Amino acid sequence: xxxxxxxxxxxxxxxxxxxxxxxxxxxxxxxxxxxxxxxxxxxxxxxxxxxxxxxxxxxxxxxxxxxxxxxxxxxxxxxxxxxxxxxxxxxxxxxxxxxxxxxxxxxxxxxxxxxxxxxxxxxxxxxxxxxxxxxxxxxxxxxxxxxxxxxxxxxxxxxxxxxxxxxxxxxxxxxxxxxxxxxxxxxxxxxxxxxxxxxxxxxxxxxxxxxxxxxxxxxxxxxxxxxxxxxxxxxxxxxxxxxxxxxxxxxxxxxxxxxxxxxxxxxxxxxxxxxxxxxxxxxxxxxxxxxxxxxxxxxxxxxxxxxxxxxxxxxxxxxxxxxxxxxxxxxxxxxxxxxxxxxxxxxxxxxxxxxxxxxxxxxxx
Amino acid sequence: xxxxxxxxxxxxxxxxxxxxxxxxxxxxxxxxxxxxxxxxxxxxxxxxxxxxxxxxxxxxxxxxxxxxxxxxxxxxxxxxxxxxxxxxxxxxxxxxxxxxxxxxxxxxxxxxxxxxxxxxxxxxxxxxxxxxxxxxxxxxxxxxxxxxxxxxxxxxxxxxxxxxxxxxxxxxxxxxxxxxxxxxxxxxxxxxxxxxxxxxxxxxxxxxxxxxxxxxxxxxxxxxxxxxxxxxxxxxxxxxxxxxxxxxxxxxxxxxxxxxxxxxxxxxxxxxxxxxxxxxxxxxxxxxxxxxxxxxxxxxxxxxxxxxxxxxxxxxxxxxxxxxxxxxxxxxxxxxxxxx
Numbered sequence: 135x136x137x138x139x140x141x142x143x144x145x146x147x148x149x150x151x152x153x154x155x156x157x158x159x160x161x162x163x164x165x166x167x168x169x170x171x172x173x174x175x176x177x178x179x180x181x182x183x184x185x186x187x188x189x190x191x192x193x194x195x196x197x198x199x200x201x202x203x204x205x206x207x208x209x210x211x212x213x214x215x216x217x218x219x220x221x222x223x224x225x226x227x228x229x230x231x232x233x234x235x236x237x238x239x240x241x242x243x244x245x246x247x248x249x250x251x252x253x254x255x256x257x258x259x260x261x262x263x264x265x266x267x268x269x270x271x272x273x274x275x276x277x278x279x280x281x282x283x284x285x286x287x288x289x290x291x292x293x294x295x296x297x298x299x300x301x302x303x304x305x306x307x308x309x310x311x312x313x314x315x316x317x318x319x320x321x322x323x324x325x326x327x328x329x330x331x332x333x334x335x336x337x338x339x340x341x342x343x344x345x346x347x348x349x350x351x352x353x354x355x356x357x358x359x360x361x362x363x364x365x366x367x368x369x370x371x372x373x374x375x376x377x378x379x380x381x382x383x384x385x386x387x388x389x390x391x392x393x394x395x396x397x398x399x400x401x402x403x404x405x406x407x408x409x410x411x412x413x414x415x416x417x418x419x420x421x422x423x424x425x426x427x428x429x430x431x432x433x434x435x436x437x438x439x440x441x442x443x444x445x446x447x448x449x450x451x452x453x454x455x456x457x458x459x460x461x462x463x464x465x466x467x468x469x470x471x472x473x474x475x476x477x478x479x480x481x482x483x484x485x486x487x488x489x490x491x492x493x494x495x496x497x498x499x
Numbered sequence: 500x501x502x503x504x505x506x507x508x509x510x511x512x513x514x515x516x517x518x519x520x521x522x523x524x525x526x527x528x529x530x531x532x533x534x535x536x537x538x539x540x541x542x543x544x545x546x547x548x549x550x551x552x553x554x555x556x557x558x559x560x561x562x563x564x565x566x567x568x569x570x571x572x573x574x575x576x577x578x579x580x581x582x583x584x585x586x587x588x589x590x591x592x593x594x595x596x597x598x599x600x601x602x603x604x605x606x607x608x609x610x611x612x613x614x615x616x617x618x619x620x621x622x623x624x625x626x627x628x629x630x631x632x633x634x635x636x637x638x639x640x641x642x643x644x645x646x647x648x649x650x651x652x653x654x655x656x657x658x659x660x661x662x663x664x665x666x667x668x669x670x671x672x673x674x675x676x677x678x679x680x681x682x683x684x685x686x687x688x689x690x691x692x693x694x695x696x697x698x699x700x701x702x703x704x705x706x707x708x709x710x711x712x713x714x715x716x717x718x719x720x721x722x723x724x725x726x727x728x729x730x731x732x733x734x735x736x737x738x739x740x741x742x743x744x745x746x747x748x749x750x751x752x753x754x755x756x757x758x759x760x761x762x763x764x765x766x767x768x769x770x771x772x773x774x775x776x777x778x779x780x781x782x783x784x785x786x787x788x789x790x791x792x793x794x795x796x797x798x799x800x801x802x803x804x805x806x807x808x809x810x811x812x813x814x815x816x817x818x819x820x821x822x823x824x825x826x827x828x829x830x831x832x833x834x835x836x837x838x839x
Contacts, residue, residue, distance in 0.1 A: 264623045265623045271620055271624075275607065278607060285583055312577070319572055477618040477621050480622075
């Protein structure tokens with residue numbers, strides 16, 4: 135399926151993913167040509183700032199889990215370009231459907247870090263106002279949020295609103311039935327839904343080759359009759375270009391797009407995982423040479439958009455962000471047992487009222 | 500007390516309302532809800548052009564257009580997941596699962612998202628969704644067409660579970676389910692779809708969560724719901740000939756559970772027999788029996804007994820007669836309770 139703005143709509147192992155920058159941060163030969171507005175200083179610096187913010191968030195959250203302030207943390211180190219691009223590609227009226235590994239994307243979207251980390255802190259399930267932020271709760275059961283993104287897109291379409299639903303998924307999620315049902319339904323309904331697969335090569339310990347026999351995850355789009363695009367997931371400019379085209383298509387009523395962003399999970403699945411049991415350090419080192427932050431920094435310096443002063447200003451901003459996050463999360467979160475009963479139903483059942491009274495009596499003992 | 504059954508006298512009265520089938524009452528409830536609120540949308544497999552395999556959605560697409568009533572791909576998880584996404588955007592979807600056993604692919608959406616979204620988001624994303632499930636046996640259906648899956652659903656906090664046994668209840672329970680701010684799994688007793696009563700629709704809708712005493716009696720309370728209610732009433736009729744004065748309680752709502760009506764009835768009669776089609780082991784009847792024992796233990800003259808489907812996979816249609824709770828089995832249980 136040919137899509138204007140995306141020179142290579144089909145993907146496959148025999149061709150490289152779409153990219154703007156090579157591993158040295160130089161415009162890649164024969165690479166993607168982004169829309170001119172993406173290459174203006176302001177959006178470029180905004181993208182760079184978002185990358186650094188995502189990294190600062192991830193680094194701080196990784197520290198916090200080591201210190202025991204979070205119950206668990208699935209890191210997105212190395213995937214910052216996907217995290218930042220997912221948030222930057224959306225307008226405030228669009229909806230984001232994140233997974234448990236996409237907390238950095240929530241931070242870039244503007245959600246308070248303590249609220250974004252509530253799930254992983256263990257004080258409630260979703261800590262941010264999902265409706266206000268047009269951001270669904272982070273989803274843990276793989277791919278089960280994908281049909282929600284289809285439904286929300288369909289609802290917006292029926293209401294006549296130019297709203298996009300962006301669904302984040304991992305490579306493992308593409309094996310789930312809900313992924314298939316969602317892609318198929320999105321295409322049938324021509325829903326304004328964009329599926330962004332962050333192919334970070336591993337589902338906990340299971341590598342991609344055990345997950346699929348397809349040449350590329352983007353190829354799966356063919357069977358649904360929607361465009362599929364494989365893009366370098368460590369190249370934020372390429373990601374913003376591809377996501378931009380997909381979101382424009384969605385808003386214009388041209389239906390869903392499947393994007394596979396090829397990236398790498400630098401850290402283990404979570405702090406509780408031991409990645410040395412299933413992969414070599416050499417592999418990790420190779421991927422570190424494609425670091426999304428370094429590549430962007432090199433490019434920006436080369437084109438003269440990132441001077442020492444600007445770099446320092448962004449670094450300081452991120453340090454302040456990390457410190458504020460640390461200060462917030464070092465405090466023990468407050469929990470209220472009565473709240474367990476508050477939102478099960480709009481009006482609690484008699485049985486719940488009895489149980490709430492029991493818990494309250496225990497609290498007062 | 501509303502039995503919803505037409506009496507001979509009413510049938511002769513020219514001013515009496517026309518006989519309405521339970522299926523038509525459901526159809527009318529859907530139609531009225533869609534007319535009253537354009538956020539109400541109906542979708543599922545075969546619901547638009549065909550009007551559903553049981554014709555419950557007949558005429559809705561023609562009347563409201565295919566943006567309000569539409570056919571979906573054959574994908575139950577996607578049907579329910581799509582409804583969840585639409586509810587996030589402010590719609591009030593009513594989805595049809597074509598048959599009880601065909602709803603299982605949607606189980607994860609039901610348990611992990613539909614039931615939990617309001618709670619997970621502290622009320623930011625309520626789920627005013629109705630999941631209609633034609634359920635139960637007695638229609639000569641082949642395998643996968645006669646399951647009673649209410650216990651799986653009722654065990655999940657965050658969902659409401661209701662099932663009508665009369666034409667009148669079918670209308671107002673479905674109306675109330677659609678009006679509910681919370682998800683309701685609406686079990687429709689397939690074998691009662693074509694039962695009729697003289698009812699003038701619309702009937703006033705009340706909140707869900709109340710049981711009804713269908714027949715008053717003083718010897719024992721037979722507690723039933725959905726397709727088992729007419730069986731229980733028939734047993735009560737025969738019981739009267741044998742000298743047993745049976746009270747019949749129709750739960751209507753499994754969640755929330757109307758402890759007050761059930762306990763008050765058992766307090767009066769001192770005996771309780773629980774009837775449902777689903778297998779008895781770990782079934783919803785166990786919950787009813789436990790709740791009755793917790794509340795009425797010192798009033799009970801006999802153990803609470805259960806008359807349920809057998810603890811085996813639903814049999815082929817030529818054997819279902821031996822599976823289903825029957826008038827005889829209910830009366831046997833009554834005899835045992837009375838002898839205790």
